[in-house]
């Protein structure tokens with residue numbers, strides 16, 4: 242039976258592991274195809290999984306009445322937008338839109354100082370860890386502690402020195418991630434224009450990247466701020482609203498040379514498509530495909546209004562797509578067309594984006610539910626065997642890890658020991674069986690079923706801020 246199969250290993254049960262290694266055994270462990278009993282993870286002192294299987298070793302951590310899954314990955318987040326939760330949900334002037342929400346976001350961005358920004362990042366990252374998210378791709382475009390004066394104003398005031406771009410908020414993100422104990426890929430974001438060929442205005446000036454060269458100089462400085470192996474850097478270009486295609490190409494090429502992933506918002510809004518068609522004669526995804534000969538390092542975020550043909554071409558070119566169902570629903574963006582299951586090949590990921598609600602379990606089920614509502618049918622995101630929950634879990638784990646260039650998202654040798662322990666006695670899971678446990682969790686479980694998480698093998702109980710053992714013996 243597939244659900245009970247486990248990798249084999251030859252060691253004899255009861256053997257003691259070396260003191261520096263940890264052996265974790267839950268009642269049930271996700272093997273990629275199903276849950277199996279008796280599976281152990283050997284975790285090295287480097288925080289990576291050294292071996293998985295029926296190792297026959299004496300566990301140093303026995304997770305009774307718990308199931309073990311790979312830690313989840315939010316591949317797309319703007320942590321500071323956590324500060325907007327509960328705001329902008331009343332509409333006295335009539336229906337709102339992404340664009341009216343963006344005004345509220347700019348208002349927040351205009352008011353925040355570095356301390357307030359870091360507090361919001363810490364809040365968001367701690368909530369992520371409580372939601373079973375062990376790694377985050379922080380799409381970080383809010384760089385400067387002070388707004389940069391517009392060039393016209395500087396020119397009209399002789400003697401006024403140009404305000405330097407201070408990048409004061411960049412290190413705040415890394416500090417907050419370190420305090421929250423979450424793995425982070427800081428997707429340092431290039432943002433040069435305030436719309437296609439338009440200057441930056443108002444709060445946008447705190448997002449400024451003036452050109453690719455200083456962008457990479459700041460990337461080099463940031464590499465000195467990384468606090469150990471849980472922190473890495475990637476590149477992002479905010480969107481083709483915020484940079485022309487030749488600068489996307491320049492950022493992409495240099496990122497590839499450095500072995501970094503690249504992320505880009507693509508076709509979240511119809512107006513973005515209309516503006517792009519009017520200026521360039523192509524839709525944003527078509528412009529991406531015409532600009533980048535291969536897109537294997539690129540993750541396109543949202544793809545809400547991307548045609549099925551363009552999305553298929555993008556995936557065939559090696560790209561991956563990150564969908565953020567709760568944010569897209571909250572903002573009234575629309576629903577992407579993802580009925581292309583045979584082509585996804587693990588290249589779908591999930592993001593908590595605006596962090597209006599932080600729950601990867603909800604993002605997972607709403608990825609499928611959105612498609613059901615769109616297609617008026619069930620099982621839209623199914624694999625070759627007709628299974629949906631496995632596709633959703635893969636998007637929430639290995640798909641996110643791929644998008645971020647991280648060795649995690651699987652319980653496999655060489656991966657980071659980023660783990661989620663599920664409480665099998667959680668009332669919402671009652672009635673589970675090994676063969677239906679994943680579906681019970683993905684379609685019926687809440688975050689309170691998450692007992693503990695580990696990042697690099699370091700455990701933390703749900704809601705806790707201190708490292709602790711996740712098991713009961």
Ligand SMILES: [Zn+2]
Pocket residue numbers: 317318319380506542594
């Ligand atoms: Zn975003």
